[in-house]
Amino acid sequence: MPFFTVIIPLYNKENYVENALKSILNQSFTDYEIIIVNDCSTDKSISKIESFLSERISLIHHENNKGLSATRNTGIQNAKADYITYLDADDLWKPTFLETIHRLIINFPEAKIFGTNYEEIYGDKILKPFNNSDTLAHDFEGIIDFFKINIKQGIYNHGSVCFHKSVFEKVGYYDVQIRFSQDIDFNIRANYFFKLAYSNTNQMSYFMQTDNQITRSSILHYQIPxxxxxxxxxxxxxxxxxxxxxxxxxxxxxxxxxxxxxxxxxxxxxxxxxxxxxxxxxxxxxxxxxxxxxxxxxxxxxxxxxxxxxxxxx
Incomplete structure (x- = not known):
């Protein structure tokens, strides 16, 4: 059984998904499986990743477009590992992301949520998120109070966090009715019941201006939390x-x-x-x-x- 299951939700990311996959394959910690969940992509995304498929890199197809929440849920329900993490197809991990999460798991067994800091990419510019990470030492690793410190931008995002399977067993899966800020809704439920171990090191690159980002478009026709x-x-x-x-x-x-x-x-x-x-x-x-x-x-x-x-x- 792999230590981690890495879920890649995929919908029309032909220009990015190869690099996302390569950033996982370049991890210093290598005990993982990858599940790519294709949510009915209409571009060349699938042809970009077919050569990567193997015994530990699997591809699941949705018959109908179901949205991000359902795509993540499909990955979780098919995961073999006890520790589940995600990488969107247009983002990247630093080579030590899984190594850092593994260290948090070993050092802070009382936690069931494990997150790291990240950087934001705007074109050719790299900027720091406006989160409360500046209140922590730059190399801090430990238990933090999510609701106390997460009052600005997210202290982690869903490309820089890992959940133990017991979190989903307790609080349920992602709400498939919500099509905007579904991550935030899940974070509230998860962090209310479970402790968060956090590394203030930057382990993930979050691309802010790629295709199909709901955050940059109208939400009038989306269910919100x-x-x-x-x-x-x-x-x-x-x-x-x-x-x-x-x-x-x-x-x-x-x-x-x-x-x-x-x-x-x-x-x-x-x-x-x-x-x-x-x-x-x-x-x-x-x-x-x-x-x-x-x-x-x-x-x-x-x-x-x-x-x-x-x-x-x-």
């Missing part, structure tokens, strides 16, 4: 409540920019403004035109290698 269903947990966890309100703030801005005049007014109601900083409160109530104008400026700065965010109070 219902954070209200976690409010009963938040009554005994102040940090979870802060995170839920921050996630609602992010959704409200996006829905405003997409032109939804009903849903954002519903989502904004449970937000306690004390859980946002002053910049976020201002943006929360700005009209659509102002938000779109600020996005334009933000993108112009990004193209110059300058990243801006509202996470700081300064």
């Amino acid at each position: 219902d954070y209200d269903k976690y409010e009963h947990w938040a009554k005994s966890n102040i940090d979870l409540k802060k995170q839920l309100d921050f996630l609602r703030y992010v959704l409200v801005k996006k829905l405003k920019k997409d032109g939804d005049k009903v849903l954002w007014k519903k989502i904004i109601k449970p937000i306690q403004l004390k859980n946002l900083n002053w910049k976020q409160v201002i943006l929360l109530y700005l009209p659509k035109k102002s938000l779109l104008f600020l996005d334009k400026i933000k993108m112009e700065l990004m193209n110059k290698g300058i990243k801006t965010a509202t996470y700081s109070n300064r």
Whole structure:
């Protein structure tokens, strides 16, 4: 039985999937299997990976396009290993990713979730995420409180995390009804019940401007998470409540920019403004035109290698 199962969800990534596979095959820790789940790609993605298929690199086809949640679930249900991790077909691992996760598993047996820091790639520019990793030593490895530290960008993303199978047995799989931020919904459930061991070393490259990224398009026709269903947990966890309100703030801005005049007014109601900083409160109530104008400026700065965010109070 392999130590890790690596799941690659694949949908129309012909220009990227070979490099993703090679970054796995280049790992310093080699006890793993790879399951590629093809969600009805219509490009040349399959022809790009056929030569890689072997006893430990398998390919599963969906008969119908089911979305990312169902694609991950298919991989999990077919996994042979107890430790399950993912790499999207347009992202890359550093050669020591699995080695780092394995070390966390050995050194922190009380944890069932294992994550690392990552870098963001914008064209030819490499930028650091605006997460709370700067509050930790650059070589930190240990148990962290997910809800306390994950109040900005993700402390890990779904290409830099590993879950023990028992997590899925306890909290269930990815919600197939959700087609936007399904990772966030799962993270809430998983981290509520299980401890996270974290390495602050950068072990993954997250490409921010590749094809088919929902985060850069309208979400009006996508089912989004219902954070209200976690409010009963938040009554005994102040940090979870802060995170839920921050996630609602992010959704409200996006829905405003997409032109939804009903849903954002519903989502904004449970937000306690004390859980946002002053910049976020201002943006929360700005009209659509102002938000779109600020996005334009933000993108112009990004193209110059300058990243801006509202996470700081300064």
